[in-house]
Amino acid sequence: MTNKKYPYNEVYEPKDLKELVEYCAKEYADKKAFWYREQKQEIVKSFRQVADDVRALGTYLHSIGFKDKHIAVMGENSYEWIITYFAVVNSGNVVVPIDKENVAKDVKFQLTQSDTDLFLYSQTYSDIAEFCDVQSICFDSYAELIEKGNEFIRNGDNSFDETKIDAERMCAIVFTSGTTSEPKGVMLSHKGLAKDAVISLKNLSIPEGTVALLPLYHTFGFMACVLCQMLVGFPVFINTSLKRAFDDIKYAKPKHISVVPMLLIVIYNKIWSNVRAGGKEKLFKTMIKVSNALLKVGIDIRRKVFKQVFDAFGGNLEMLITGGSAIDEKYIKGFRDIGITVTNGYGITECSPIISTMRTKHFAPASVGAIQPELEGRVVDGEIQIKGPTVFLGYYKNEKATADAFDGEWFRTGDLGSIDEDGLLYIEGRKKNLIILSNGKNVVPEELESLIMNNIPEVKETLVYGENDKIVAEIYPDTEIDGVEGKIKSKINQLNQKLPNFKRMAKIKFTDTEFPKTTTKKIKRNR
Secondary structure, eight states: OOOTTSOOOOOOOOSSHHHHHHHHHHHHTTSEEEEEEETTEEEEEEHHHHHHHHHHHHHHHHHTTOSSOEEEEEOSSOHHHHHHHHHHHHTTOEEEEOOTTOOHHHHHHHHHHTTOSEEEEOGGGHHHHHHHTSOEEEGGGHHHHHHHHHHHHHTTOOHHHHOOOOTTSEEEEEEOOOSSSOOOEEEEEHHHHHHHHHHHHHHOOOOSOEEEOSOTTSHHHHIIIIIHHHHTTOOEEEOOOGGGHHHHHHHHOOSEEEEOHHHHHHHHHHHHHHHHHTTOHHHHHHHHHHHHHHHTTTOOOHHHHTHHHHHTTTSOOOEEEEESSOOOHHHHHHHHHHTOEEEEEEEOGGGSSEEEEOBTTBOOTTSOOEEOTTOEEEEETTEEEEESTTSOOEETTOHHHHHHTEETTEEEEEEEEEEOTTSBEEEEEEGGGOEEOTTSOEEOHHHHHHHHHHHOTTEEEEEEEEETTEEEEEEEEOTTSTTHHHHHHHHHHHHHHTSOGGGSOOEEEEOSSOOOBOTTSOBOSOO
16 A cells, blocks of 8 residues: 655654653653563553653762763663663763673673673673673662662752763664674664654554563664653553563553564464464454455454454554564464554664654555655665664774775665665565575575465474575474475475576475574574
């Protein structure tokens, strides 16, 4: 569906993250900002409380000599983590969010690489803090630090309030996931992060109420689950562990959730497994046909006839937001059939991170949406390039990598894709992953991997690559299925018949273990 001309949403535009927090405290005051469960007790924090806690912790950091310093943060999703992030950047320091899945040696590398002066961590990672041998403070003393900060404020310390933010300067160093190379420190600014929240909300209308499932140490998680929600005054339920994801969703009753593509597929499969377990698959499919027929004449009965499905997700779920790769149309249609909108998007850490999202009236199922206002996109030699106010400042202490990442003012994303005449963006794969055959033909492995995963349910994971001028599909199969390897080979042969000769998978390998992955659950291709 394409309608490029309908207006963007109106959104307040803070120039930096300090102004964003202050605006929310004034505009939304005692409204619920964050809430969570701790030892079965529900805890609620208002927007005013957020601003007060940020001010207190920022003041405390000043009191112990931390201004214009680099401060790393490592921990589970938590209110403390969010307050710490804001306190660091809004007190004139630089935050270094550390992936909690990293092993000790990788954490130490990133702390060294980013010139970290102080390491803030949750108790879970005390052994890592000790290993890294840098000045550190545990989150467990959070309440004490807040109280100390408030005491300084009561005694006349207004250093935090007087800190002027230079929106153009670096405020965060975020390390890339390193699927194809060593992680690099992406330098982001207040301006880029604040602007990305604004234009994301201009592009996409979201219903009120979410659960923060995505890890906040990744820029998409922090953008989608914190900055965007705060700016429009929406409450966020903080999920502290994916093991409790479905319990928290049922408890918090969100209207929308941001997820990675893998989790979206897990949710879809969970719905259908529940239907089959109840012996209602035939009835479910019949009701989908009836519902779709009624939709054509303007009658929507989906929330009534599929009430049991909605109840499993709290009863209010309207939208799933995902990004990172194209979503197979069967999932988009499958969720739509029962009354849930799937909104796909695309981003990269270097662009703060969201670049495009589907819009309510401007989308196509195979696309990753419309490029956001104030950003420009182009395709050069198959590669997507972006220009605009959310593009990063460069890679920290890596001038060569920074120079290589730009074509003049245009950031080279490294992703292959296209932009259609309606301004919708399509992603094919990573340029670095491209398989170049001796006959001059180019093969995008992600295209074949998607083809396998969407058509062969016996495959749990797959990695496609070139070897001796042949296309190889390496498979991690579902070993609980009898004769699984033969079934997979047969189905890949069927897929091959529909492919041009140069794209056909000539060799199939099987592995009995999962592929090594990054902490964002992307398969490492540089193994």
